Amino acid sequence: MPIPWWISLSLVATLLLPAAAGGEEEVKDFEDIEDFGEFDLEKLADVVFTAAKHEQDIAESPAAVTVISRKQIENTACTDVVCLLRQVPEVDVVRIVPMWTSVGARGLTGEFGDKALLLVDGREINIEVFGVPFWQGLPVHLQDIERIEVVRGPGSALYGANAHSMVVSITTRKTRKDGAEIIVGGGERGRLDLHARADKTLGDWRLQLTGSHETAGHWRTRDLQERRISRVRLRLDHQTDSALSSLQASFCDMDGRIFALRTPGDLKNTFMTELHLLHQTDFLRAQVSGMLMGGDIHLDLPLFFGETKLGWEAEPLQALSSNLDASFELTWEPFEGNLLIGGGNYRWITFMSDQNQPGTNHQHRVGAFIHDEQRLGDYLILTGGVRLDFNTISPFTVSPRLAGVVRVAEDQSLRASFGMAFRKPSFINTSLHLKNYRGTQGFEIIEDLLRDSIGNPDLQNESITAFEIGYTGRFLDGRLVVESDVFYNRYRDTITLHVEFATDNLGMPDLQRSILQFRNSGLEADTLGGSLSLTLRPDDSLLLNANYTLRRSWYAEDSRFDYQGVQKEEGDRVAWEPAHLVNVSFHYLTGFGLRLGLGFHAESAKTLELPGGGPFESPEEVDTPAYCFVNAFVSWRVTLGDKWVEAGVQAFNLLNAGFRDRPAIMRLDGVEAGGELIGRLIFVFVRAGI
Numbered sequence: 001m002p003i004p005w006w007i008s009l010s011l012v013a014t015l016l017l018p019a020a021a022g023g024e025e026e027v028k029d030f031e032d033i034e035d036f037g038e039f040d041l042e043k044l045a046d047v048v049f050t051a052a053k054h055e056q057d058i059a060e061s062p063a064a065v066t067v068i069s070r071k072q073i074e075n076t077a078c079t080d081v082v083c084l085l086r087q088v089p090e091v092d093v094v095r096i097v098p099m100w101t102s103v104g105a106r107g108l109t110g111e112f113g114d115k116a117l118l119l120v121d122g123r124e125i126n127i128e129v130f131g132v133p134f135w136q137g138l139p140v141h142l143q144d145i146e147r148i149e150v151v152r153g154p155g156s157a158l159y160g161a162n163a164h165s166m167v168v169s170i171t172t173r174k175t176r177k178d179g180a181e182i183i184v185g186g187g188e189r190g191r192l193d194l195h196a197r198a199d200k201t202l203g204d205w206r207l208q209l210t211g212s213h214e215t216a217g218h219w220r221t222r223d224l225q226e227r228r229i230s231r232v233r234l235r236l237d238h239q240t241d242s243a244l245s246s247l248q249a250s251f252c253d254m255d256g257r258i259f260a261l262r263t264p265g266d267l268k269n270t271f272m273t274e275l276h277l278l279h280q281t282d283f284l285r286a287q288v289s290g291m292l293m294g295g296d297i298h299l300d301l302p303l304f305f306g307e308t309k310l311g312w313e314a315e316p317l318q319a320l321s322s323n324l325d326a327s328f329e330l331t332w333e334p335f336e337g338n339l340l341i342g343g344g345n346y347r348w349i350t351f352m353s354d355q356n357q358p359g360t361n362h363q364h365r366v367g368a369f370i371h372d373e374q375r376l377g378d379y380l381i382l383t384g385g386v387r388l389d390f391n392t393i394s395p396f397t398v399s400p401r402l403a404g405v406v407r408v409a410e411d412q413s414l415r416a417s418f419g420m421a422f423r424k425p426s427f428i429n430t431s432l433h434l435k436n437y438r439g440t441q442g443f444e445i446i447e448d449l450l451r452d453s454i455g456n457p458d459l460q461n462e463s464i465t466a467f468e469i470g471y472t473g474r475f476l477d478g479r480l481v482v483e484s485d486v487f488y489n490r491y492r493d494t495i496t497l498h499v500e501f502a503t504d505n506l507g508m509p510d511l512q513r514s515i516l517q518f519r520n521s522g523l524e525a526d527t528l529g530g531s532l533s534l535t536l537r538p539d540d541s542l543l544l545n546a547n548y549t550l551r552r553s554w555y556a557e558d559s560r561f562d563y564q565g566v567q568k569e570e571g572d573r574v575a576w577e578p579a580h581l582v583n584v585s586f587h588y589l590t591g592f593g594l595r596l597g598l599g600f601h602a603e604s605a606k607t608l609e610l611p612g613g614g615p616f617e618s619p620e621e622v623d624t625p626a627y628c629f630v631n632a633f634v635s636w637r638v639t640l641g642d643k644w645v646e647a648g649v650q651a652f653n654l655l656n657a658g659f660r661d662r663p664a665i666m667r668l669d670g671v672e673a674g675g676e677l678i679g680r681l682i683f684v685f686v687r688a689g690i
Helices: 005-010 041-045 070-074 081-085 427-431 446-452
Strands: 064-069 091-097 100-105 116-120 145-152 166-172 179-187 191-202 205-217 225-239 243-260 263-281 284-299 311-313 317-332 338-352 360-376 380-391 397-409 412-423 437-439 462-475 480-492 496-500 515-519 525-539 542-555 580-589 594-603 606-611 619-624 627-640 643-652 664-666 672-674 681-689
Touching: 064 070, 070 145, 081 091, 081 100, 081 145, 091 243, 100 116, 100 166, 100 243, 191 681, 243 284, 311 446, 338 427, 360 427, 427 515, 437 446, 619 664
Parallel strands: 116 166
Antiparallel strands: 064 145, 091 100, 145 166, 179 191, 179 681, 191 205, 205 225, 225 243, 243 263, 263 284, 284 317, 311 437, 317 338, 338 360, 360 380, 380 397, 397 412, 412 462, 462 480, 480 525, 496 515, 525 542, 542 580, 580 594, 594 627, 606 619, 627 643, 643 681, 664 672
């Protein structure tokens, strides 16, 4: 479906979503905006932290950043974080099943979304088994989030492994005063959302306790639950004028449908528990965190060749994974106009499963970085940094970054940057050797193939080299903000699942000569693109946002793609990402408690090659047509002193325009593999605060 001319003409990019200045990383408190019926654009959108590890004006950031504030979270049709990220320019969201969504930026997002790093209050929470953020299994509820910073482009110079193409930093809400909040909501597709929060202050001590329970059903099958997650979270802060100390502990219990090895799977009896200790002063930030995750993973891996069944899963993969992370950062000013930040971290990772060979795997990661920022007068800021990383799986890696920001006018700036980043291969990439499959009579050798293949310990890091030029301008006394970016990315050593299925002279499967293994081959690609966006606030009660992204990715050399027999020539377009992304939204706040919101999202067509009946079948090319959908939001809040109650309706895909983020295909065993057909979601909620 072509993009209408009026959209192409009128939309301009980077949704500079309003955001409360500051975050968890600052020692000082940034108070919530108490005026319910007013957008304070300057207070909400000017300050960021994640792009340079210190508080700075967003116009002076060395990278493209979008901020999603608490007020934006409260004034949206979105019921989860990934829905909010879909509104950010240059960001891809691929919702496959209710429990699994892939998120990436600028190009090569894929089905895993393994090129993004997710931080919660400064700690990395990517699941090391898959190497991805578990977006539908976050340890924090949406109502616990104060702000989200989305940094597009390579981030390994500051954050190391997995900060390949973007960094998403979530800052949770601090305890402001004694009180409690509760939300009760439900809607179509089996949606249920219960959340409660209690805050207590005792002098310099602040205590916060939250609990939540969420469910989500299948988009097409009534009464089929595909996601359930329950959380309990405790936070204890001690804050003085010069220091902040914080303890956070959380426990999640969940199950649902996921996506792994290009096939659906089920999580059962799954839990995740975290402990996070933080101490911060004006010049030091030190933290220690640990995570333990375990459960049963049932992979619906179809082992067929034509109509011949080669094997089956004898038992689910029972796994336990843990990591321990310690890090520190030092900040100082050697002389006027110069800011120097340095630090390092160590991470120990363990994966244990009796259904894997070997049953126990350990990995170690260590890294150190230095970031220097020099201000030359009032108009020029130069940034340089480098990080050194070593891990026990892939080679020693150097990640440099250079950037310059020029204030061409008081309210306008230009940015140019260069950076390199990497993604460390995950446990699945390097160490997955399944022992829980059995072969049918005559094909017992498939047990050896799955045990000895898939994981590849000789993998290199995935790498990206990126160049970027950006512009930020504020006009009409700050009521109009315009941002544009142009970027060029070189993706190398991208890891893909390499499949070669051999047959004998009679056309029967020859498993001894067949290959099923992750390799650094098949997807050497380049991407050129850009975005243009605006945020307009005609008055204090109305906020308009619009952004448009255009990009093109192409193969940098002749190569064999993921599946056998699919050849790609140099210059061929990578067709499985949309070339056009469009977002438009507006929010209206009245002075008597009524809030209204409307959003529009559109993506152009894409194509993906999927294995026909299973991993050993010839591929089929499947198209996902262009689509667009409309979101809507309305709520009304009544305030009585320091108490309030609010009722509202959120409508995702209001017109029920069915679409898929990922194409699907019917396997030989009758299972539809791929992305779900997404429909409308009407969600009704009541929130209250005392």
